[in-house]
Amino acid sequence: MFRSSLAALLLASVSANAWAGAPAASAAAATGLIAHRAVYDLELKDASDRSGIAGMYGRMVYEFDGSYCQGFTTNFRFVTQINTGDSVRVSDQQTTTFENLKDGKFTFDTKSFTDDQLDKEVNGAAQDQPGGVKVDLKQPANRELQLAESRFPTEHMLDVIQNAKDGKRFFEARVFDGSDDGDKALVTTTIVGKQQTPVAEEADAGNAGAFSKTAFWPVTIAYFNENAKSDALPVYRMSFKLYENGITRDLTMDYGDFVLTGKLAKLELLERKAEVCK
Template sequence: MFRRRPIVAILALAPFVSALTGAAGAATTGLLVPHRAVYDLELKDASERSGIAGMYGRMVYEFNGSPCEGYTVSFRFVTQVDNGEGVRLSDQQTTTYEDLKGRNFRFLTRTFTDEALDKEVRGSAHDGPDGVKVDLSAPEKREVSLADGLFPTAHMMAVIDRAKKGERFFEQRIFDGSDAGDKTLLTTTTIGARTAPKGDDAEASKADELATAAYWPVTIAYFDDKSSGDSLPIYRMTFKLYENGVTRDLTMDYGDFVLSGRLTDLELFKQESCE
């Protein structure tokens, strides 16, 4: 089952935000730009065990906010899955709010199958001195105490910061409210050397003013927090990350199947300054 981390990575590809005069300036100064990105999805590979004969869809990711007001993400992931006997429509809709200063995080995810609501997860979390405290209101009311970890935007701030410093690998525990919203995940991040797009990179032209900007190839692997030894990741994401937080050329590896996501449309929003 799809989990929403792709753009959270991308998703939370939301680091430093400031007043922007344009994406080109953001690309060179390393500031995050609020934006709306659309990705076309298709099945890249699938094992017999996956039960997937075909799969395609679309992902829409919208990021807004500022350091003073906090950051919001609206994320929708729609796929049609052919299991060889029929086609199922899956629609996952997620909204989050993250306050970096107060270290607060709110999340809501609704998952629909063939337009019928399958699952709703709603809650809030706070990162305090004793770890992450989660207050869930759906699917049932309960409180959960977890080990210390970063929320998605703070995590991706760390990714970009380390990339700028030339660091190539680091590990971090995160909480993003995925699944039942009651656990953290361990991540390992690998960052490649900053790279300029090649002339035959057709997808780069979809990145608007970023078409000629350099990016970092990034891979983030997510592990169960209770994993030990040489356990396999729950899934792995690979993408090209710009200094301003925009991503493209996604590969989402869930073990039994792999999806690719190609950027097809990018709209850059004006960032309001904090006063």
């Protein structure tokens, strides 16, 4: 009830043209993002009877590298062991994306495995165009799509950080990240809390290394289908603690029928060579 009421409030407060003319991410803002590899330990927090999940745990590895000049590469791996009570299976999702902020280009490739067997592959490329996004899909089927104007993932992260710095607590955006079948964008509503400093009880704060005592923003992003009714529940909701440099920790991933937590287990900063944009 709380989620649907909140979503309806946010959707009603923003016009249908809220995304039109969204400014391109600036080089100055993008240089604030830190190249890093983060490892998260995943645990099942809650599961409904309908989910069919008796137990679940795993690990997520997120690697972010690149620059405004060369583009940003993300490598993401999400491995979980799922116990249904009758059987146990291992799910493994591997995703690589590349985002060129200067040219408005985004490529994506996701492979999903169950017990080491490939179940699904989705890959393609998207390009910003006046008034929309053109998507060229290669897998699971060769298709060309025209979608409404959308933000790509790094653009959206920069929007979240900028809004947090500006004290803007609620905002909405349409985001295309190539997930699911790579053929649609999702409408997102973002709630940004007041900046906070870690307290001693936060178990994974110490694993943030040099940032263990750095201030962060609590952020919640809900993802909705494009044509969802105003009282619809989100497809997916994620809460996390966000640093100004793009690093996140203390994740909660709500899929509706089950909820996972992700605690930062290890953080490694990656070297990035200085460069001059041409």
